[in-house]
Amino acid sequence: MARPRRNQSASGSNDNDGQNQTVNGNDGSNGARNSRPTRNITGPQSALTDFLASHNISARQIRDDADRRRQAVAQQNSSETNGTSNANDDPTPAPLPPARVARRQSTRDEGEQETPEKLAQKEKALAKIKASKAFKKRKKDADEESDFDDDEIARAIFNERHAPLPGQMENCEICDKRFTVTPYSVQGPNGGLLCAPCGRQIAKERQGEKPKKKAPRRQTAGIGSRRAAQSRLLDGSVGTLSLATLCVQTLAKNVELAESLGDLPEHLVDKIARIFSKRRLLSPDTLPLFLQPSTQTIHIYDGAKLGEQELISIFQIAPGLKHFKARCVVQFKDEVMDYVLSRDTSMESFYLHGANLLSEDKLHEFLRAQGSYLRNLQIYYTDKHVGDETIGVVREHCPNLKRLKIEHNQKMTDKGVKALANVTCLEHLGLHLDNSPSSPAIRKAVSGSGPNLKTLSLSIVPNADDSVLDAIHMTCRSLSKLRITESHLMTDDGFAALFTGWQNPPLTFIDLEKCRYVSAMQPRQNDDLVGLCSNGFKALMAHSGPRLRYLNVHACRNISREAFEEVFDGDSTYPELRRLKISFCEEVTDYLLSCIVRSCPNIKEVNVFGCMKVRDVRVPRGIILVGVPNAQGMITEGKH
Amino acid sequence: MASGEPSKYVTLVSGDGFEFVVLREATKVSPIISGMIDPRSGFAEARDARCVFQEISSPVLDKVVEYFHYWYQYRDNDDVPDMDIPVEICLELLAAADYLGLDQATMNTRQWS
Numbered sequence: 001m002a003r004p005r006r007n008q009s010a011s012g013s014n015d016n017d018g019q020n021q022t023v024n025g026n027d028g029s030n031g032a033r034n035s036r037p038t039r040n041i042t043g044p045q046s047a048l049t050d051f052l053a054s055h056n057i058s059a060r061q062i063r064d065d066a067d068r069r070r071q072a073v074a075q076q077n078s079s080e081t082n083g084t085s086n087a088n089d090d091p092t093p094a095p096l097p098p099a100r101v102a103r104r105q106s107t108r109d110e111g112e113q114e115t116p117e118k119l120a121q122k123e124k125a126l127a128k129i130k131a132s133k134a135f136k137k138r139k140k141d142a143d144e145e146s147d148f149d150d151d152e153i154a155r156a157i158f159n160e161r162h163a164p165l166p167g168q169m170e171n172c173e174i175c176d177k178r179f180t181v182t183p184y185s186v187q188g189p190n191g192g193l194l195c196a197p198c199g200r201q202i203a204k205e206r207q208g209e210k211p212k213k214k215a216p217r218r219q220t221a222g223i224g225s226r227r228a229a230q231s232r233l234l235d236g237s238v239g240t241l242s243l244a245t246l247c248v249q250t251l252a253k254n255v256e257l258a259e260s261l262g263d264l265p266e267h268l269v270d271k272i273a274r275i276f277s278k279r280r281l282l283s284p285d286t287l288p289l290f291l292q293p294s295t296q297t298i299h300i301y302d303g304a305k306l307g308e309q310e311l312i313s314i315f316q317i318a319p320g321l322k323h324f325k326a327r328c329v330v331q332f333k334d335e336v337m338d339y340v341l342s343r344d345t346s347m348e349s350f351y352l353h354g355a356n357l358l359s360e361d362k363l364h365e366f367l368r369a370q371g372s373y374l375r376n377l378q379i380y381y382t383d384k385h386v387g388d389e390t391i392g393v394v395r396e397h398c399p400n401l402k403r404l405k406i407e408h409n410q411k412m413t414d415k416g417v418k419a420l421a422n423v424t425c426l427e428h429l430g431l432h433l434d435n436s437p438s439s440p441a442i443r444k445a446v447s448g449s450g451p452n453l454k455t456l457s458l459s460i461v462p463n464a465d466d467s468v469l470d471a472i473h474m475t476c477r478s479l480s481k482l483r484i485t486e487s488h489l490m491t492d493d494g495f496a497a498l499f500t501g502w503q504n505p506p507l508t509f510i511d512l513e514k515c516r517y518v519s520a521m522q523p524r525q526n527d528d529l530v531g532l533c534s535n536g537f538k539a540l541m542a543h544s545g546p547r548l549r550y551l552n553v554h555a556c557r558n559i560s561r562e563a564f565e566e567v568f569d570g571d572s573t574y575p576e577l578r579r580l581k582i583s584f585c586e587e588v589t590d591y592l593l594s595c596i597v598r599s600c601p602n603i604k605e606v607n608v609f610g611c612m613k614v615r616d617v618r619v620p621r622g623i624i625l626v627g628v629p630n631a632q633g634m635i636t637e638g639k640h
Numbered sequence: 641m642a643s644g645e646p647s648k649y650v651t652l653v654s655g656d657g658f659e660f661v662v663l664r665e666a667t668k669v670s671p672i673i674s675g676m677i678d679p680r681s682g683f684a685e686a687r688d689a690r691c692v693f694q695e696i697s698s699p700v701l702d703k704v705v706e707y708f709h710y711w712y713q714y715r716d717n718d719d720v721p722d723m724d725i726p727v728e729i730c731l732e733l734l735a736a737a738d739y740l741g742l743d744q745a746t747m748n749t750r751q752w753s
Contacts, residue, residue, distance in 0.1 A: 225719070240714050241722065243707045244743035247734035250725040262731055268738055621716070636718055 078121070174198040230633060234626060244268065248275050255281050261289050270299055277301030277327075284310045288317075296322045303329035311336045315343055325351035327380075337362040341369055349376040356383040364393045371397035378405040378430075388416035395423045405430035407459065414441040421448030430483075432459035439464050439489075443471040450475030457483040457511075466494030473498045481509035490515055492529035492558075495536025499543040506547035508576070510540065513554040532556040534563035541567045545574050552581040554607070561587035568595040575601060583609035583627060590617045597623065650677050651690040652705065658698035660705045664689070666712035671741040695739070700732050704740065 049059045166183045173192030179185075186199030194202055241249075248268075251258060252275045261269060273290060276282045283305045290298055295318040300306070308331045315321065316339075324347055326332065332355035347370060352358070363386065367374070377398065379386050386409055394401060404426055406412060417437045420429070426449040431437065437445075442464055446456065453476055458464065464487045472479070484490070495512075516531035526533070532540075537559045541548075545567075553559065564587060577600040582588050588611040597603065597620060608614050609627030618637040619625045625634045650667055652660045667673045676685040685691045693701060707723060714720040725733060737743060 239716075239718055240711045240720050242743050243704070243737035243740075244734060246707075246723055246725050247730050247737055249722070250727060250730045251734070254727045254730070257727060258731075262735075264731070264735060265738060268734060268743070271743075 172198055174202075233624060233634065244271070248272050252276060252279055252281060255286055255289075258289060266297060270297075273299050274301055280305070282306070287313075291317045293317060294320065296320055298324060298326075300326040300329065302327060303331075307331050308333060308336055312339045315340055315345065319343065319345065321345060322347060323349040325349065325378075326355075327351075327353035329353070329355050330357060333357045334359055334362045337366055341366060345370065346373040348373055349378075350374060351376070351378040352382075353378075353380040356381060356385065358382070358385065360385045360387065360390065364390065367393045368397050371401075372399060374398050374401055376403040376428075377401060378403070379407075379409075380405070381408045382411075384411045387411035388413060388419060391416045391419040391423065395419065398423075399425065401425055403428035403455075405457075407432035408434070410434045414438050417441040418444045420445040424449050424452070427452050428455035428481075429453060430455065430457035430459075432457075436461055436463050439467050442468045446471045447475050451477050454478055455481040457481070458485070459483065460486045462486055462488045465489035466491055466497075469494040469498040473502055476504050479504050480507055482507055483509075483511040484515060485511060485513040487515045488518060488530070490531065492531065492533035492536045495532050496539040499536070499539035502543055506544040508544075508547050509550045510544060510548065511550070511552040512540075512556060513552050513581075514556075516556050517558060526558050529558070531558055533558040534560045537563050538567060541572075541574070545572065545577075547576055548574060549576045550579045551577065553585065554581045555584040557584055557586050559585055559587065561589065561592065564588065564592050565595060568592065568599040570595060570598045573599050573601060577603055579603075579605045579607075581607040583607045583611065585611060587613070589613045590615055593617050593619075593625070647689045649689070651688075652701060653690065653692040654696055654698040654701040655694045656698050658701065660701060662705050662708055663712060666708040669708060669711045669715075669742065673740060693736075696736050697732070699726075700729055700736050703729065703733055704736055704742075707737075707742070 045053075052059050052062075166181050166185075168181050169178055170181050170185075170193050171178055172195035173188035173190055174194055175198055177195050179195035181193055184199075185193045185196075186203055188194045188198070188202065193199075248271055251272060255276070261272065264272075269290065273282070276286060277300070280302060282300060282302055284307065287300075287306065287310055290300075291314060298314060298318065298321060303311070303326050306329060311326075311329060311332055312335075314324075329352065332352060334357075337358060350366075363379075367377075367390075371394070377394065386406060388411075390406075391412075394404065401423065402425065404420075404423065405428070407430060409432070412433050413435050414437055417431065417433070418441050420426075421444045429445070429449065431445075437458075442458065442461065446453070446468070450471070456472065456476065456479060458468075461468075461484060464484065466489070468484075469490060472482070495515075512532050517526040517528075519525075529535075532553060533556070537553065537556070564585075580596065580600070580603060588608055590613070593606065593608070593614065594617070596606065603623055605624045605626065607626045608629075610629065611627075612629055614628055615630070617625065617628070617635070619634050621636050628634055648664055649661050650664050650673075652662055652667075652673075654660070664677070667677070673691060675681065676683055676691050677689060679686050696704070703725070710723045
């Protein structure tokens with residue numbers, strides 16, 4: 001026996017089974033206490049164990065002795081009756097004392113002399129094991145790998161079954177140190193258990209030999225994968241990404257390794273710039289990737305990390321800059337503009353987003369100095385800095401201006417909108433003003449440059465009414481993109497009149513988001529047909545359907561099912577329609593979606609947020625249906 | 641694809657002379673290659689089912705071919721693991737991908753009833 005024995009006070013007092021179990025649970029701690037001073041954290045122990053421990057009596061010792069006595073008796077019996085109680089065929093070792101005794105016996109026997117009886121007994125056990133299922137299975141596995149002897153296999157199984165349970169003490173097979181058996185204890189070469197350090201070493205060696213199991217399945221789905229999948233869906237990418245996208249993503253992951261982008265085509269550089277900004281990678285360190293002396297176009301989608309000096313460096317490095325676009329550039333201040341003014345630049349596009357520290361005077365100075373080159377001027381989020389006077393300056397100094405967008409602006413009023421009528425060279429006009437413009441002001445602005453206008457975007461114009469639609473109908477002749485959102489006054493008749501007999505060619509882009517009737521008193525009744533309703537929708541599709549690529553009727557909730565079904569009846573097709581947003585249109589059903597798929601051969605994306613009648617629709621592969629109101633999301637069907 | 645097409649495979653040759661034999665279906669992801677080997681085009685490439693890319697080196701073309709099969713394997717799946725791109729050839733591969741027209745977000749063609 002290798003166990004240190006201090007107390008000889010073996011007593012039969014712990015015959016009680018429950019007591020026995022508790023004592024058993026504390027084996028490890030007691031053993032550890034014997035060998036080293038540190039205490040293990042253990043579970044609750046019985047009062048008796050505590051008491052005995054305080055008197056330096058090991059409960060474990062007592063039980064071990066008792067076990068041994070019992071086992072001696074059992075052995076005597078079995079050798080007399082030739083019983084085979086030890087060679088229990090039960091695949092899981094029973095946690096009963098006799099079984100445990102036998103187990104301990106057997107492991108001890110490994111190193112000791114085996115008596116003839118024991119050997120006979122063991123032979124029997126092995127013979128039984130050889131007949132068992134587990135043996136056959138093991139043998140089959142072994143035969144595939146190498147030729148093991150039957151006896152060896154049987155012995156291995158025998159040893160395995162009789163290994164100590166977790167929590168018990170055991171001597172390491174290699175270094176002979178005592179250790180506590182855990183569920184993770186590794187089996188040694190001779191079937192015994194190993195202590196943690198030896199076990200690690202053996203495990204390492206074995207891993208080097210050959211992988212025990214197959215490599216774990218590559219994880220395609222995991223934590224957050226559903227969310228990631230939905231996010232990709234919203235980004236419009238389903239299935240395999242394009243190789244270019246994969247490359248750009250890899251590049252973004254290893255941005256610190258890149259020195260220069262070389263001479264990639266402009267659209268790829270733009271793609272890289274977009275992904276960089278999406279991941280917030282555009283910093284003073286990465287900005288030089290996009291800057292070369294020959295650079296003519298720079299698009300900064302997120303310049304929040306760029307300081308004044310970096311913004312100045314853009315104009316230093318690239319004197320020939322023609323198209324400047326910078327979003328979220330808070331640091332674009334007067335000093336930067338001073339530098340720009342000191343250079344002989346001739347920018348055609350100037351796009352500034354979020355530069356609310358730039359003073360209005362400096363902007364006017366810029367427009368006076370270099371406005372004659374400008375073709376596109378886009379100013380977003382400037383707080384109170386761009387107002388009615390700016391329009392006057394633009395009119396005077398920007399004779400070539402084609403595109404003017406002023407959005408999220410808190411300063412401009414009706415006066416400025418009216419002044420737009422004098423800027424007759426405009427082809428693209430976009431307004432999104434916090435002081436929502438009145439109908440007369442919009443009418444005036446539209447009438448000024450109306451015949452040339454290709455784009456008219458009026459975001460959030462709750463005060464605009466049918467007279468605006470009428471003005472558009474009367475003056476616009478070359479419009480291709482129209483946006484009027486959140487008008488609460490325009491009516492179905494107004495929309496129908498706009499699209500009926502309009503001498504403008506079919507539009508390609510229409511956005512009438514939230515042109516609807518809103519009432520808290522009678523939400524379901526819309527007697528005056530406010531907003532875009534059935535007739536307006538039918539007239540719209542009849543006019544622009546053949547060329548329409550993008551249609552947004554988000555939350556135009558009074559369009560009836562009949563109108564939808566009439567428009568998408570399968571006979572009339574809309575070959576150009578790519579994206580359709582019909583979220584919060586109440587009457588959209590599964591059937592209607594199948595009609596849409598039939599009528600629009602090139603449709604790519606349909607948004608159906610809040611269309612609660614969409615239930616169980618199967619989407620043909622290649623179409624993205626966003627916002628299906630169930631947990632499962634889009635179900636794709638079919639193959640290529 | 642015409643029904644009488646003899647070979648299911650096409651050969652892509654890199655600038656340094658390595659040849660890659662690829663399933664014809666898998667190259668459909670590239671509009672450039674499928675245009676070159678379309679039998680109706682009558683190009684020499686279509687006759688021999690062999691395309692030579694002088695500007696593309698073998699490591700890059702190897703990766704492109706890997707992408708073809710990656711795309712072919714997962715073309716009907718929605719949940720797809722991303723392919724690994726070696727960082728060293730990332731930019732060259734990007735240029736090659738652009739040249740071969742592999743930059744559309746989804747190149748899925750579809751059929752419906």
